[in-house]
Amino acid sequence: MNKLPQWADVVLVPLVSLVLAAIVAAMVLLAIGQSPLAALGIMVDGAFGTAAGWGYTLYYTTSFIFTGLSVTVAFHAGLFNIGGEGQAQLGGLGVALVCLALPWPHWSVALLAASLGAAAFGAAWAAVPAYLQAKRGSHIVITTIMFNYIASAFIVYMLVDVLRPAGQMDPASAKFPAGAKLPTLSDMPLLREFFARVNADGTPKLSKAGEVMYSNVPANVTLFIAIAACVVVWALLWRTRLGYQIRAFGKSEAASKYAGINPVKITMIAMLISGALAGMMAINNVMGESERLLQNSAEGAGFIGIAVALMGRNHPLGVLLAALLFGFLYQGGAALGLNTTIPLEMRLVVQGLVILFTGALDQMVRMLLIWLFSFGRKAAA
Amino acid sequence: MDYDTLMQILGSTIRLGTPLLLACLAGLFSERSGIFDIGLEGKMLAAAMAAGAVAALSGSAWVGLAAGIGASLIFAALHGVASITFRGNQLISGVALNFLASGITVLIAQALFGQGGRTPPLVGSARFHPIELPFVEALKDVPLIGPLYSEVISGHSILVYAAMACVPLSWWVLYRTRFGLRLRAVGENPAAVDTAGVSVVSLRFAAVAITGVLCGLAGAYMATALQAGFGREMTAGRGYIALAALIFAKWRPWQALGATMLFGFFQALALRPDVVEGVVGMKVPVSMLDALPYILTVLVLAGFVGKAIPPRAGGEPYVKER
Numbered sequence: 001m002n003k004l005p006q007w008a009d010v011v012l013v014p015l016v017s018l019v020l021a022a023i024v025a026a027m028v029l030l031a032i033g034q035s036p037l038a039a040l041g042i043m044v045d046g047a048f049g050t051a052a053g054w055g056y057t058l059y060y061t062t063s064f065i066f067t068g069l070s071v072t073v074a075f076h077a078g079l080f081n082i083g084g085e086g087q088a089q090l091g092g093l094g095v096a097l098v099c100l101a102l103p104w105p106h107w108s109v110a111l112l113a114a115s116l117g118a119a120a121f122g123a124a125w126a127a128v129p130a131y132l133q134a135k136r137g138s139h140i141v142i143t144t145i146m147f148n149y150i151a152s153a154f155i156v157y158m159l160v161d162v163l164r165p166a167g168q169m170d171p172a173s174a175k176f177p178a179g180a181k182l183p184t185l186s187d188m189p190l191l192r193e194f195f196a197r198v199n200a201d202g203t204p205k206l207s208k209a210g211e212v213m214y215s216n217v218p219a220n221v222t223l224f225i226a227i228a229a230c231v232v233v234w235a236l237l238w239r240t241r242l243g244y245q246i247r248a249f250g251k252s253e254a255a256s257k258y259a260g261i262n263p264v265k266i267t268m269i270a271m272l273i274s275g276a277l278a279g280m281m282a283i284n285n286v287m288g289e290s291e292r293l294l295q296n297s298a299e300g301a302g303f304i305g306i307a308v309a310l311m312g313r314n315h316p317l318g319v320l321l322a323a324l325l326f327g328f329l330y331q332g333g334a335a336l337g338l339n340t341t342i343p344l345e346m347r348l349v350v351q352g353l354v355i356l357f358t359g360a361l362d363q364m365v366r367m368l369l370i371w372l373f374s375f376g377r378k379a380a381a
Numbered sequence: 382m383d384y385d386t387l388m389q390i391l392g393s394t395i396r397l398g399t400p401l402l403l404a405c406l407a408g409l410f411s412e413r414s415g416i417f418d419i420g421l422e423g424k425m426l427a428a429a430m431a432a433g434a435v436a437a438l439s440g441s442a443w444v445g446l447a448a449g450i451g452a453s454l455i456f457a458a459l460h461g462v463a464s465i466t467f468r469g470n471q472l473i474s475g476v477a478l479n480f481l482a483s484g485i486t487v488l489i490a491q492a493l494f495g496q497g498g499r500t501p502p503l504v505g506s507a508r509f510h511p512i513e514l515p516f517v518e519a520l521k522d523v524p525l526i527g528p529l530y531s532e533v534i535s536g537h538s539i540l541v542y543a544a545m546a547c548v549p550l551s552w553w554v555l556y557r558t559r560f561g562l563r564l565r566a567v568g569e570n571p572a573a574v575d576t577a578g579v580s581v582v583s584l585r586f587a588a589v590a591i592t593g594v595l596c597g598l599a600g601a602y603m604a605t606a607l608q609a610g611f612g613r614e615m616t617a618g619r620g621y622i623a624l625a626a627l628i629f630a631k632w633r634p635w636q637a638l639g640a641t642m643l644f645g646f647f648q649a650l651a652l653r654p655d656v657v658e659g660v661v662g663m664k665v666p667v668s669m670l671d672a673l674p675y676i677l678t679v680l681v682l683a684g685f686v687g688k689a690i691p692p693r694a695g696g697e698p699y700v701k702e703r
Binding site (some may be wrong): 030031032033056067080082128132136137138139141142143145146147149150153154156160161200209303306310341343345346347348350351353355356359360361362363364367 | 395396419457463464467468469470472473474476477479480481482483484487488489491492495498518535609613618621624625628666668669670673675679682683684691
């Protein structure tokens with residue numbers, strides 16, 4: 001037997017990869033003299049133990065859904081977009097320009113405009129590598145890496161020389177107007193009851209005026225847009241002609257060309273969608289959280305998209321679950337940084353291990369599983 | 382800009398270009414054998430941390446250098462196992478190892494020294510110091526040649542001269558030895574090499590190991606010669622610039638020297654915005670200079686400055702037919 005049943009390929013391979021990554025991560029913790037179990041406990045408690053923890057976990061999840069979907073769409077077209085980080089930063093620029101342009105009357109109008117701005121800027125930043133790949137055969141992996149660096153230099157230039165208000169020292173844009181403030185989960189009726197602050201004895205904490213107080217969390221309305229984006233991407237890839245063309249092109253460029261699919265068009269469209277999704281991330285972090293454009297606004301979320309897409313097996317539902325997993329890792333990792341001497345960089349180690357096992361050593365995991373399956377079969381016979 | 386300033390900038394060009402050169406030659410061996418390596422950055426970073434930490438603990442820069450090469454070789458071996466043995470995606474493996482390196486270096490440095498992920502500042506014999514070449518004093522007063530000799534040619538650490546020696550050495554290995562011929566062949570047409578009875582797997586592992594050693598040198602140079610100790614993310618994208626230089630050089634050793642020194646020159650200029658302003662006559666944002674190597678690389682990739690054709694079998698795992 002040299003093939004795995006489909007359910008094992010879809011479910012077991014990523015799970016086993018994850019377990020292997022966790023085992024190596026635990027060994028790293030042991031090596032630096034920390035207890036992996038205690039660390040896991042703190043992470044779970046920090047990410048899911050409190051309502052505020054959930055607020056942060058879901059905030060990170062939102063960003064990772066966008067960047068994970070971005071990598072997924074490109075992957076289906078056979079393109080490896082490492083440029084999510086740069087595209088997300090440019091998306092941030094788009095958000096900032098839109099938000100600062102007008103005194104927005106209501107957040108919903110601002111959100112619509114800012115989403116368009118973010119998507120347009122992200123897509124524009126992906127368009128150049130896409131065009132060079134399609135027309136001139138320049139390797140998209142290298143060009144998108146280069147565009148990440150060019151993006152961060154460009155953003156620094158924009159913040160230092162263009163967007164920085166007079167008299168401000170730190171390189172950042174002005175604060176967005178109040179009308180562009182997105183409601184967080186703790187601002188929403190019904191949902192906010194979950195974020196009510198409680199005293200030690202379990203009674204609700206009341207303000208001086210006698211009103212219930214709520215934790216202020218960064219997770220915001222963008223979460224729902226991200227979940228909607230999962231559905232849209234799923235429908236696009238598996239329920240439309242374009243999606244079929246994208247997947248066919250990714251499977252076999254030669255066959256799809258023969259079937260009359262235009263490779264230049266598909267490369268461009270797939271990368272524009274990919275860039276737009278990465279750019280859309282900015283409405284979560286730039287508009288929803290920092291409310292002004294900062295240097296390095298994407299904070300590595302663009303790269304985490306790679307891990308999320310690999311872990312989620314390039315399916316929107318998988319991306320959603322993997323984004324939640326990485327949201328947990330990020331918020332849990334932050335809790336580790338606060339409560340233990342384990343540095344925040346532990347998150348990078350786990351991220352690297354997950355990418356390594358799910359993306360590069362998947363063949364090894366598959367061989368291992370095939371071996372185990374044949375073992376079970378022999379025992380049964 | 383006067384002559385002395387130019388000489389100073391050229392001197393720092395060489396200092397800043399050296400890690401790029403070593404990493405670029407590292408990438409050259411790997412990619413010429415058909416293994417894409419975007420993990421140069423991670424290997425350099427791991428080597429820088431190991432070299433900085435071991436040099437600080439042992440007090441010897443040479444022991445630190447050996448540790449740096451060792452750390453880089455471990456990462457190279459991981460990349461080799463993932464991309465050669467298990468035929469995984471070489472790009473993804475490289476990305477993964479870069480993340481792993483940027484996390485684990487800080488973790489280890491923090492666990493060892495508890496100084497926020499840095500290694501302690503290196504002093505004395507724990508660092509490679511500049512070497513004064515002979516006749517610097519004698520030539521000092523000769524116009525033009527004197528400053529050129531003392532600022533640009535003399536006064537670098539031994540690793541800089543070693544890196545320069547690696548250029549003709551790499552050329553000789555690649556183009557004048559049997560190993561080099563086979564290595565280039567395995568990157569173009571592994572099936573042909575296999576048919577000739579030479580092991581594709583061992584050739585590619587050998588190439589990846591050379592990459593490990595050269596990245597180790599580059600990282601150790603960063604931590605024990607260019608700077609005095611390791612700091613988090615100290616390689617700051619140099620692995621990617623080296624990759625850019627490799628494409629700019631079209632995968633050839635002498636051109637790699639030219640490309641890395643050009644990019645080193647940009648980095649040296651970015652440190653002296655006053656000089657740039659004086660020459661151009663207007664204020665140039667430093668971020669523009671930072672972005673220049675990347676923009677140039679994109680132009681090269683786009684084929685506007687000569688066509689860059691990578692080794693034909695690059696990035697594809699070799700599956701022996703049965």
